[in-house]
Amino acid sequence: MNKLRRSARLVDMTQHLLARPHKLIPLTYFAEQYGAAKSSISEDLSIIKELFETEGIGLLKTVAGAAGGVKYIPQMNKEVARKAINKLKEKLEGPGRLLPGGYLYMADLLGDPEALAEIGKVFASIFAETAADYVMTVETKGIPLAYAAAAYLNVPVVIVRRYSKVTDGSVVSINYVSGSSKRIQTMSLARRSLPENSKVLIIDDFMKAGGTIQGMIDLLAEFKAEVVGVGVLMETSDVEERLVDEYVSLLKMKEMDVRDKEIKLELGNRFV
């Protein structure tokens, strides 16, 4: 790249950092890229850092030393996150979302890239310090949430299948009991999709008794993986015995009046 003026340099550094969350970028990279002195790069970074922090975009962490550099950590503060999740709550409480069988229609919100990015950033902020190597979810509805969180954590997603596919190669399968329906089900994960001893963050859309999450935890044991966190978009409150103790929920389903088709949500355990 040709020598850039500071203004252009700031634009390029901003886009470069935003596209690579949680990745350490050596100052020499920027210095060589722009043909600029390290001291100028440091000044640029402090401008970006201040703006990112005051605007609630995230943190710029500087790591000193020979192997040092700068890292962008997406970070939405708890109050901004609370507002975002409250907005989501209001949308989900809107009329016509309660479906027969007591299900909540969320596909439109989970299809909207801006809403999804926001939820992903909330999860990534909560689990920023876990040093997760992977985000794991089970097909199908958790997939967009897992990708949204993984994008801000900058780690790959592994998807547990409910039906093992021939295109996965050798798989590890386990049976689990869905806590709410009490039915025995199978989930499987391709052997090659997760190296042993990985640190894994589990993300899912919905948790009733937690049987599916517990199934994923059991499956991870087969891969000698460490579960560094569990995050669900919504938990239900009408559960006699929950199978999973440690988890973060963003929303909680409080009451559901199937006859009047009314639904009442509250904020999840993250915000209590």
Added chain:
Amino acid sequence: MNKLRRSARLVDMTQHLLARPHKLIPLTYFAEQYGAAKSSISEDLSIIKELFETEGIGLLKTVAGAAGGVKYIPQMNKEVARKAINKLKEKLEGPGRLLPGGYLYMADLLGDPEALAEIGKVFASIFAETAADYVMTVETKGIPLAYAAAAYLNVPVVIVRRYSKVTDGSVVSINYVSGSSKRIQTMSLARRSLPENSKVLIIDDFMKAGGTIQGMIDLLAEFKAEVVGVGVLMETSDVEERLVDEYVSLLKMKEMDVRDKEIKLELGNRFV
């Protein structure tokens, strides 16, 4: 926001634009946000525009007039896209990817957020002018690709289900014949997930004879939707009769030697 110096303003405008592709932002928004004159905002935008264009990040389109403003259009030029897809091709041709039954293992690449963002940007660049209202795919493996493209187009994703779920409410189902296996299958889409007369871009991971894509096209007819484009990551070449004529492929599977476990890919029709 307090009055910002130009340097901080450039950082904030850059992140604001990057987070909202294809969205028209009035200049007055920036002017009010930063307490700056429109002429200063215009100068800032021309700095960002030049950098975005020389670095191949995208275009900044200015719309004149009272309802005017500026729009960031993610745009990867064809040569950069060719390089990115070539890199992907080399990875996919690597050893051990050919699975029994002649399937190609791609889950790791489709799980990697940086690789995925790149493919998403390639699709979004190709279909930038289609004015699609939605990206549609069918579960499961096409989902991450659809979201990656939709993020850069800034439109929602609708997911066609292979098994209709009780959580979808009223659905429209069709039968289709998978062209390669000749089996009759069912796919369905929730009635409320797609308003009538929408413009829809179809994205999927793999196309053999095109039966699944044709099924989605037929399903869209039930929603009075207009198909504005079809993009697949990979097509196969051993097809006697293709059911779909107009589509863009990024990669093409040329040869597959199941005995020697070797696979040969070439670039798709986009790059010919």
